[in-house]
Amino acid sequence: MKLTEKEIEIVELLEKNARLPIDTMAKMVSLSVSEVEHIIKKLEEAKVIVQYAxxxxxxxxxxxxxxxxMIDVKVTPKRGVGFDEVAERIYRFPEVKSVYLMSGAYDLSVVIEGRSMSEIAHFVSEKLSTLDSVISTTTHFILKKYKHDGTVFEQGDQDRRIVVAP
Structure with a gap:
């Protein structure tokens, strides 16, 4: 779907702040409120705007x-469907937040969330590793989240100047 410049501007504004009032957005893109509402509805129906999170x-x-x-997964692709079939089986698990086809040493990158490390270990050993196409997995635990989807989590008031000693 080809978007106009105004549609792209609206999508970019919503991507930065989905709670931006429509009247404010209309002023920012020089359109009427009804035009902006129409564009947003059209983009939602076309699944360009998939979700507000x-x-x-x-x-x-x-x-x-x-x-x-984050779990790196090496899989054997199936004839005719490639990686799509196994990716779909993986993303249907409720623990799974994201699945990406990757270049490099592993084929899929899977992001999951759980209540504990043992819950994630159970998912990997009992659900993920047992899938027919899965050859191997490597699990990386997130130790600290600094930035997620463009949002910085910690911004202390620390003095970030470099110390210069005589």
Whole structure:
């Protein structure tokens, strides 16, 4: 789908702040409120705008600090469907947040979230590794999240100047 310049501007504004009021957005792109509403509706129906999401810093919520892992998966592609069939089987698991086809040593990168490391270990050993096409996996646990989807999580008021000693 080819987008106009105004449509691209609207998508970029929504991508940065999905809560931006439509009247503010209309002023920013020099269109009427009804034109912006029409464009947004059209882009939602065409699935250009797929979802509006909230980024939550779960570390700040007592009792909700979970574990996130990135799993490199090496698979045997199937004739006629390549990696799509196994990727679909993987993304249907509720623990799975993202699945990407990758270049390099591994074929798929899978991001999952769980309540504990043992929950993720169970997922890898009992669900993921047992799939027919899966040859091997390598699991990387996220130790600290600095930035996610363009949002910086920690910005302390530390003095970032370089210390110069005489």
């Amino acid at each position: 909230t980024i939550v810093d779960w570390r700040k919520v007592d009792g909700h600090e979970g574990v996130t892992a």
